[in-house]
Amino acid sequence: MLRKLLKFLLHRVVIVGTFIAIQAAILIGMIWKFNSYFVYFYAFCLLLSAGVVLYIISNKSNPGYKIAWIILILLFPIFGGLFYVMFGENKLSKKQREKMSSIGNKMTKLLKQEDPVWNEIKSVSETASTQSRYICDYALCPPYKNTYTEYLPLGEIAFERMKEELEKAEHYIFMEYFIIQEGVMWDGILEILERKVKQGVDVRVIYDDMGCILTLPYGYNKKLEKMGIKCQVFNPFVPILSARFNNRDHRKILVIDGHTGFTGGINLADEYINAYEKHGHWKDTAIMLKGEGVWSMTNMFLTLWDYIANTDEDYEIYRPHVHMKEVVQANGYVQPFTDSPHDHEPVGETVYLNLINRAKKYVYINTPYLIIDNEMITALCVAAKSGVDVRIVTPHIPDKWYVHAVTRAYYDVLLESGVKIYEYTPGFIHAKTFVVDDLYSVVGTINLDYRSLYLHFECGVWLYKTDTVMDVKADYLETLKVCKEVTLAESHYVKWYRKLGRAVLRIFAPLM
Numbered sequence: 001m002l003r004k005l006l007k008f009l010l011h012r013v014v015i016v017g018t019f020i021a022i023q024a025a026i027l028i029g030m031i032w033k034f035n036s037y038f039v040y041f042y043a044f045c046l047l048l049s050a051g052v053v054l055y056i057i058s059n060k061s062n063p064g065y066k067i068a069w070i071i072l073i074l075l076f077p078i079f080g081g082l083f084y085v086m087f088g089e090n091k092l093s094k095k096q097r098e099k100m101s102s103i104g105n106k107m108t109k110l111l112k113q114e115d116p117v118w119n120e121i122k123s124v125s126e127t128a129s130t131q132s133r134y135i136c137d138y139a140l141c142p143p144y145k146n147t148y149t150e151y152l153p154l155g156e157i158a159f160e161r162m163k164e165e166l167e168k169a170e171h172y173i174f175m176e177y178f179i180i181q182e183g184v185m186w187d188g189i190l191e192i193l194e195r196k197v198k199q200g201v202d203v204r205v206i207y208d209d210m211g212c213i214l215t216l217p218y219g220y221n222k223k224l225e226k227m228g229i230k231c232q233v234f235n236p237f238v239p240i241l242s243a244r245f246n247n248r249d250h251r252k253i254l255v256i257d258g259h260t261g262f263t264g265g266i267n268l269a270d271e272y273i274n275a276y277e278k279h280g281h282w283k284d285t286a287i288m289l290k291g292e293g294v295w296s297m298t299n300m301f302l303t304l305w306d307y308i309a310n311t312d313e314d315y316e317i318y319r320p321h322v323h324m325k326e327v328v329q330a331n332g333y334v335q336p337f338t339d340s341p342h343d344h345e346p347v348g349e350t351v352y353l354n355l356i357n358r359a360k361k362y363v364y365i366n367t368p369y370l371i372i373d374n375e376m377i378t379a380l381c382v383a384a385k386s387g388v389d390v391r392i393v394t395p396h397i398p399d400k401w402y403v404h405a406v407t408r409a410y411y412d413v414l415l416e417s418g419v420k421i422y423e424y425t426p427g428f429i430h431a432k433t434f435v436v437d438d439l440y441s442v443v444g445t446i447n448l449d450y451r452s453l454y455l456h457f458e459c460g461v462w463l464y465k466t467d468t469v470m471d472v473k474a475d476y477l478e479t480l481k482v483c484k485e486v487t488l489a490e491s492h493y494v495k496w497y498r499k500l501g502r503a504v505l506r507i508f509a510p511l512m
Helices: 002-009 012-037 039-058 063-075 079-088 094-111 116-124 126-138 155-167 184-198 220-226 294-309 347-358 374-385 401-409 411-416 450-455 467-480 488-492 496-511
Strands: 147-152 172-177 202-208 230-234 253-256 260-264 281-283 286-291 333-339 362-366 389-395 420-424 427-429 433-436 440-444 458-464 483-486
Touching: 039 063, 039 079, 063 079, 063 450, 063 496, 094 294, 116 126, 116 333, 126 333, 126 347, 126 458, 147 155, 147 467, 155 184, 155 253, 155 260, 155 286, 172 294, 184 202, 202 220, 202 294, 220 230, 230 294, 253 294, 260 294, 260 440, 260 458, 286 294, 294 333, 333 347, 347 374, 347 433, 347 440, 347 450, 347 458, 362 467, 374 389, 374 411, 389 427, 389 467, 401 411, 401 496, 411 420, 411 488, 420 427, 433 467, 440 467, 450 496, 458 467
Parallel strands: 172 202, 202 230, 281 427, 362 389, 389 420
Antiparallel strands: 147 286, 172 253, 253 260, 260 286, 333 458, 362 433, 420 483, 433 440, 440 458
């Protein structure tokens, strides 16, 4: 017991958390001390809070985020304004802005292509072309033909396909994941990576430090480096109060030799392949690309690598055709895209809204979290009221009780408008997929919550008229067979104190 207690006390989370708590306590204590003895400081804080509220009202941030901060400042007028100044803004330093700008310019140049693919989409459908043009202009990622796609409806299936493709790697392997955890899944992949390094393959890994703080030991990147695997840690977690920890690399990207890529909801941990039961059966999805479309995914990885490592590589040597033995022939169009919190353009949300607003027959959605703003609520409700069959699958067994409580807080307004909501009864559904009208689909990392839509680095693949669109639909309908439909009566019949708790959580959901 003593050894376990000592191990717990020396864990990085406990140490870092303790330092942050001490800093927060000192900050509050200093403010309170000044408040007690200096009327001028008290007046200054009130004026600052008033100024901050006016600033929040006038800025371009999401209304839900604004309301949460304004209520917090009204509840704590002395601390609230100062806390917003310190932690509420999502701004980069001048040096960071210059780095991001140069990376954006490089990505624009490398991904720039003539318009034949987009023009071809336009000749088929104006509706599809407007969606594609938005992604091209604001995510800097163009559409592609000649890209084979394979939908992977379970983590176990994706894991096996990833290993198969990793074994074929001859030149390079790029991996970028929010969560990595030692176990069956990661150990199986790591064994292949070690062998590939010895064969001369360039193997690189990026992982998010916040995402891995409970799953990897401190300094794990050094362990990988000793194996010959190049590794970068995104946003290292240090014991200093800072708003930058709001921004996390939530992407899941695997690129092999530039011509094969994977993305989706699946992280590299055992619950994603049901190697052990964490929250019942874990339902997740991914997609594999082969062909020209992988070039955008390669750029996503390399630009972030350059940003973290302060390098400036020649990307041309990583183009798909350099190592692709033959041109891929496939139906439809694919458009991998990324979303950054630093460009203040909610690409992920807009892609989803475009799909909902242009749907004519149905919109089928998988999401682990349903914490949405007024724009998304309005779009879903208007679509359902207009006769579109709108269905949403959420988990029945939550991974975080408070997030699940907020998810259920949105049921009433959606059900009243005709949206159908189902809960995945075998366990937890972590998939993030949209499928619309047998024409469009999105498979990626983007949850329907504030963090994914506004604060995280995310990615996805927009699909138009590919064979995989119907695969996504078929999997969705199969999943519904083990889901329980939530009725309006059930949603209304909730204890008053639960409704009150959900209402409070819903207000502050943008800050969670």
